[in-house]
Amino acid sequence: MDTSIILAQFWGWMLIILSGLFLLRNDKLLGEILIAIENRGFMFAAGFFSLILGLVTVLLHNVWVLDWEVVVTLMGWTSLVKGITNIGFPEFTLRTIPSFTNNKTVVQSALVVALLLGAWLVWITYPMY
Numbered sequence: 001m002d003t004s005i006i007l008a009q010f011w012g013w014m015l016i017i018l019s020g021l022f023l024l025r026n027d028k029l030l031g032e033i034l035i036a037i038e039n040r041g042f043m044f045a046a047g048f049f050s051l052i053l054g055l056v057t058v059l060l061h062n063v064w065v066l067d068w069e070v071v072v073t074l075m076g077w078t079s080l081v082k083g084i085t086n087i088g089f090p091e092f093t094l095r096t097i098p099s100f101t102n103n104k105t106v107v108q109s110a111l112v113v114a115l116l117l118g119a120w121l122v123w124i125t126y127p128m129y
Helices: 003-024 026-037 040-060 069-088 090-101 104-125
Strands: none
Touching: 003 026, 003 040, 003 069, 003 104, 026 040, 026 090, 026 104, 040 069, 040 090, 069 090, 069 104
């Protein structure tokens, strides 16, 4: 299987599962995330997780073309930057997250976009018979 397809399915399913869970249990999960983010150890671990996911994606798939594959590359770079930010500049995340999460409309809209993006990534990678 092509690397682009594997990574697109991985990121697609990740987006579907996580955004779906947050859409179904938004109040409960969002509250837990806000509590966890205040914990420096959690922020550091989440940063390493994002850094590893992003770095692996960028190393295996740094493809800049005008095609669907660039979405996978952008997911990798976004994760890499997020990991670097969480590890090196956690105060930035601590300042920006509460202002984002206080607006339910923005959160719900972002989750719907993430769900649709994930569904599109999964759909585009399965062969049409």
